[in-house]
Amino acid sequence: MPVNDYIRKRFFPHMWCPGCGHGIVLNALLRAVEALGLDKQDIVMVSGIGCSARISGYVDFHSMHTLHGRALAFATGIKMSKPELNVIVPMGDGDALAIGGNHFIHASRRNIDMTAIVMNNRIYGMTGGQFSPLSGYGTMGTTVPYGNIDQAFNTVDLAVSSGATFVARTTAYHVGELEEFIKQAISHKGFSVLEVLSQCPTHFGRRNKAGDAVEMLEGYKKQTARIGSKKKQDNPELIERGIFVEKEQTEYCTEYESVISRAQGK
Amino acid sequence: MEKCRFLFSGSGGQGVITAAILLAEAAVRFESLNAVQSQSYGAAARGGAARSDVIIWDKPIYFPGVIQPNVLICLTQEAFDKYQSTIRPGGYLVTDSDLVKNPAFVDARRVELAFQKTVMEKIGKPVVLNICLLGAIVELTGLVRLDSVKELIRKRFSPSFHEINLKALDLGAQLLRNHKKL
Amino acid sequence: MENNDVRFIQGNEVCAEAALYAGLGLFAGYPITPSTEIAEHLALRLPQEGGKFLQMEDEISSLCAVIGASLTGKKTLTATSGPGFSLMQEALGYAIMAEIPCVIVNVMRGGPSTGLPTHAGQGDVMQARWGTHGDHAMVALTASNHADIFRMTVEAFNIAETYRTPVILLLDEVVGHLREKIRIPEPGEISLVARLRTAVAHGVDYHPYLPREDGRLPMSDFGDVHRYNVTGLYHDMWGFPTEKPEIVYGLIRHLVDKIENYSEKMTRFRKYHTKDAETLFVSYGAAARSALHLVENRRKRGERIGLLELNTLWPFPADIVREAAAKVDFVLVVEMNIGQVMREVKLAVDNPDKVFLANRIDGQLITPTDIRNILRVIHGKGV
Numbered sequence: 001m002p003v004n005d006y007i008r009k010r011f012f013p014h015m016w017c018p019g020c021g022h023g024i025v026l027n028a029l030l031r032a033v034e035a036l037g038l039d040k041q042d043i044v045m046v047s048g049i050g051c052s053a054r055i056s057g058y059v060d061f062h063s064m065h066t067l068h069g070r071a072l073a074f075a076t077g078i079k080m081s082k083p084e085l086n087v088i089v090p091m092g093d094g095d096a097l098a099i100g101g102n103h104f105i106h107a108s109r110r111n112i113d114m115t116a117i118v119m120n121n122r123i124y125g126m127t128g129g130q131f132s133p134l135s136g137y138g139t140m141g142t143t144v145p146y147g148n149i150d151q152a153f154n155t156v157d158l159a160v161s162s163g164a165t166f167v168a169r170t171t172a173y174h175v176g177e178l179e180e181f182i183k184q185a186i187s188h189k190g191f192s193v194l195e196v197l198s199q200c201p202t203h204f205g206r207r208n209k210a211g212d213a214v215e216m217l218e219g220y221k222k223q224t225a226r227i228g229s230k231k232k233q234d235n236p237e238l239i240e241r242g243i244f245v246e247k248e249q250t251e252y253c254t255e256y257e258s259v260i261s262r263a264q265g266k
Numbered sequence: 267m268e269k270c271r272f273l274f275s276g277s278g279g280q281g282v283i284t285a286a287i288l289l290a291e292a293a294v295r296f297e298s299l300n301a302v303q304s305q306s307y308g309a310a311a312r313g314g315a316a317r318s319d320v321i322i323w324d325k326p327i328y329f330p331g332v333i334q335p336n337v338l339i340c341l342t343q344e345a346f347d348k349y350q351s352t353i354r355p356g357g358y359l360v361t362d363s364d365l366v367k368n369p370a371f372v373d374a375r376r377v378e379l380a381f382q383k384t385v386m387e388k389i390g391k392p393v394v395l396n397i398c399l400l401g402a403i404v405e406l407t408g409l410v411r412l413d414s415v416k417e418l419i420r421k422r423f424s425p426s427f428h429e430i431n432l433k434a435l436d437l438g439a440q441l442l443r444n445h446k447k448l
Numbered sequence: 449m450e451n452n453d454v455r456f457i458q459g460n461e462v463c464a465e466a467a468l469y470a471g472l473g474l475f476a477g478y479p480i481t482p483s484t485e486i487a488e489h490l491a492l493r494l495p496q497e498g499g500k501f502l503q504m505e506d507e508i509s510s511l512c513a514v515i516g517a518s519l520t521g522k523k524t525l526t527a528t529s530g531p532g533f534s535l536m537q538e539a540l541g542y543a544i545m546a547e548i549p550c551v552i553v554n555v556m557r558g559g560p561s562t563g564l565p566t567h568a569g570q571g572d573v574m575q576a577r578w579g580t581h582g583d584h585a586m587v588a589l590t591a592s593n594h595a596d597i598f599r600m601t602v603e604a605f606n607i608a609e610t611y612r613t614p615v616i617l618l619l620d621e622v623v624g625h626l627r628e629k630i631r632i633p634e635p636g637e638i639s640l641v642a643r644l645r646t647a648v649a650h651g652v653d654y655h656p657y658l659p660r661e662d663g664r665l666p667m668s669d670f671g672d673v674h675r676y677n678v679t680g681l682y683h684d685m686w687g688f689p690t691e692k693p694e695i696v697y698g699l700i701r702h703l704v705d706k707i708e709n710y711s712e713k714m715t716r717f718r719k720y721h722t723k724d725a726e727t728l729f730v731s732y733g734a735a736a737r738s739a740l741h742l743v744e745n746r747r748k749r750g751e752r753i754g755l756l757e758l759n760t761l762w763p764f765p766a767d768i769v770r771e772a773a774a775k776v777d778f779v780l781v782v783e784m785n786i787g788q789v790m791r792e793v794k795l796a797v798d799n800p801d802k803v804f805l806a807n808r809i810d811g812q813l814i815t816p817t818d819i820r821n822i823l824r825v826i827h828g829k830g831v
Contacts, residue, residue, distance in 0.1 A: 008677075010686070010688065011688060040675060041671065041672075041673065041675065042671070044670050044671070046516070056677070057677050057679070057688065057689065060675055061675055062519075062670040062671065062675050062676070063675070063676075063677045063678070064516070064519065064670075064677075064678045064679075065677065065678065065679040065680070065681070065689075066512065066542065066680065067512065067538055067539060067542055067680060070508060070509065070512045070539070072509075073504065073508065073509030073510075073512035073513050073516070074512045074513065074515060074516035075516060076476075076502065076504070076509070076512075076513050076516065077474065077476060077502070077512065077513030077514060077515065077516030077517035077518075077524070078516040078517060078519065078520055078670060080474065080476075080500050080502055080513070080517065081473065081474050081500060081516070081517035081520040081521075081522050081524075082520040082521075082670065082671050084671070085520075085670065085671050102505050102506065102509075103505065103509055106504075106505040106509070256495075256500060259495050260495040260498060262495075263492075263495035263496045264495070264496060264498075287456075287627060290456065290627060291456040291627070294451075294454060294456045294628075294629045295450055295451055295454060295455075295456060296450050296451070298451060300628070300629060301456070301627075301628065301629070302626060302627065302628045303456075303626070303627040303628075304622065304625060304626050304627070305625065306566070306567075307566055327628070328737040328738070328740040328741035328744065329737055329738045329741035329813075329815065329816050330622070330626055330628075330737060330813075331813055331815060333815065333817070417450065
């Protein structure tokens with residue numbers, strides 16, 4: 001099936017800025033879904049609020065554009081109710097880890113079979129460039145005009161310690177890896193977290209002198225390295241990419257089936 | 267019949283609320299009467315004051331609170347001091363003779379029984395104090411048959427607790443019968 | 449002989465059993481006094497019936513999960529009390545905007561804030577109506593006794609499905625914790641409204657947000673053949689976001705009118721001795737028990753007192769109140785707040801000066817004596 005068949009043409013053109021990394025994520029997502037041979041009928045895309053959240057409208061799956069930060073909570077209800085559905089939750093960094101931080105750690109803890117894609121552009125783009133919990137110390141944003149004093153979360157560490165059973169990170173520059181990780185995250189039985197560093201030239205780039213989209217993408221190439229690579233050993237400051245955790249653990253909906261069996265005395 | 271209002275009071279953990287529920291439930295399920303049961307409690311799970319209101323009647327019961335009980339049950343001095351003035355003239359005041367001192371001045375038909383002492387002597391487990399109390403209340407008021415409460419205990423409690431509770435119930439009923447003879 | 453038809457359980461358990469009777473498929477909630485027994489009872493009972501129970505991380509996620517699950521075709525419920533109800537307000541608005549059926553029980557306690565967790569209040573009547581932001585219509589039901597808790601819980605599900613809307617059931621600490629006799633109706637005794645699903649065939653353009661002539665919108669389950677978008681933004685008939693003024697206007701009118709235009713069909717109430725009443729009580733929930741107690745007692749002495757007990761609080765049954773109050777000398781609204789329903793009654797009746805309030809706001813159930821004392825003052829007899 002051509003990738004075009006996975007999008008809702010009525011919804012286009014999309015609302016993302018020129019140079020935004022989110023379109024690359026959408027592209028990789030559709031290729032991953034196609035490669036996995038998933039039926040559009042079996043996929044539910046649930047998103048919150050923000051630039052990243054608009055992705056759910058563009059795809060021709062069952063889609064739900066919900067409240068800021070709450071996508072995982074809505075998704076939990078959907079998945080629990082109909083476990084046979086494939087639930088994918090694209091989120092922004094503020095969406096996932098500020099207002100939605102509590103839902104993020106609890107969905108991880110439950111190990112409910114969903115795929116959370118955290119599109120991390122280190123800024124609140126839609127509202128015009130305020131700092132997010134992933135902006136990091138010393139960055140600039142409209143609500144940190146004198147420089148950011150907030151420390152950033154490490155999304156991967158947070159997901160791992162909260163109990164997510166598949167945790168990976170890549171960037172919008174590494175498109176092959178991105179598609180591959182999305183495929184693995186969707187295929188994994190349990191709660192999957194994929195952090196994707198996705199450039200926002202309009203707000204983060206401009207305010208932090210990170211350059212235009214091309215320069216930011218090149219930055220991802222230079223500032224990251226595969227887990228355990230020589231590049232990383234040579235330069236410990238680099239951000240690691242790769243799969244940090246992939247483990248088998250009984251999934252939440254499966255566990256609940258056994259609760260039903262116990263309740264029914266089977 | 268006359269509307270019968272019970273106020274069960276004591277401290278949390280004594281089981282007065284359970285006793286109140288069993289009495290009211292037996293009236294509804296076995297005697298075709300109407301009953302309401304409510305309780306007031308604070309944030310503490312154990313200790314503190316416990317209170318439960320029960321009304322039993324053969325007509326519909328709307329206001330569920332007991333303001334002036336026909337039967338006031340107090341298992342602690344604190345509860346007695348708090349509620350003794352609410353009892354209806356001529357009503358029954360049921361207290362534990364070792365736990366509540368000086369109920370003599372209250373204008374009521376006093377039923378002072380050694381529930382705790384008897385339970386400890388005859389059964390040795392303080393946990394069935396409330397069921398012993400219930401046996402006396404059932405025998406005193408005659409609204410619910412003792413057999414109905416026994417049947418309810420068999421339905422509501424797990425089998426390993428049947429014997430001890432049925433024994434406590436009979437013990438309470440016997441205490442009351444002995445008291446009447448006096 | 450045991451009467452096997454009756455049970456002696458708490459109001460909260462009655463509510464949970466009624467939800468199962470109505471076909472509940474999923475409950476999501478967070479423990480909070482005095483509503484917790486609903487969650488506890490459903491944690492036990494739902495899996496026995498093959499349903500799903502979720503204890504979420506907070507009340508926000510609870511209502512979100514309930515809304516999500518409803519889109520898969522299940523009847524869904526959450527239960528909470530004041531503080532949790534406050535947290536649910538944003539998701540409540542989402543359910544209104546996206547037209548997703550679900551039922552929210554609020555077992556009211558004393559507020560504001562943490563207030564009186566284990567004591568009674570009825571202070572959330574206005575929050576139920578106006579708690580979520582923006583213009584909207586709202587359906588809120590209430591009950592004072594076990595038979596009505598059962599009836600109104602089933603009714604809440606029926607209204608939610610019929611009008612594709614969230615429905616609030618306002619109980620209170622007194623009726624939620626009270627034990628009294630209940631006969632659980634037989635299957636079929638109360639009619640149930642099933643989810644209205646679209647007949648549009650696979651491959652044919654389905655409009656999830658295009659109302660039929662009668663205002664109803666047939667749904668399609670997530671996972672079924674029609675893939676559509678659901679959003680809290682103003683949206684067109686496909687569920688796609690839009691800012692076009694004519695579509696925005698049409699949608700907000702539809703959301704309000706689909707409830708307000710059918711308010712008569714959602715109005716439930718009971719009248720006691722109202723025909724020749726000179727004094728009319730208007731009450732609901734636990735307070736109505738005290739009002740009825742007084743009415744029955746004083747009637748025996750020839751006093752012409754009647755009670756209009758409201759089971760539907762929103763849309764407010766103004767016509768019913770106006771009609772019942774038309775010939776009386778005094779209207780006494782009995783409630784456990786500072787006059788939330790009284791304001792509506794004053795707006796409804798022809799002469800608001802004859803409307804008075806009998807209330808208690810100290811966490812205690814208002815007593816028949818409290819009401820009687822206020823009545824004496826109104827009648828010019830002093831306390």
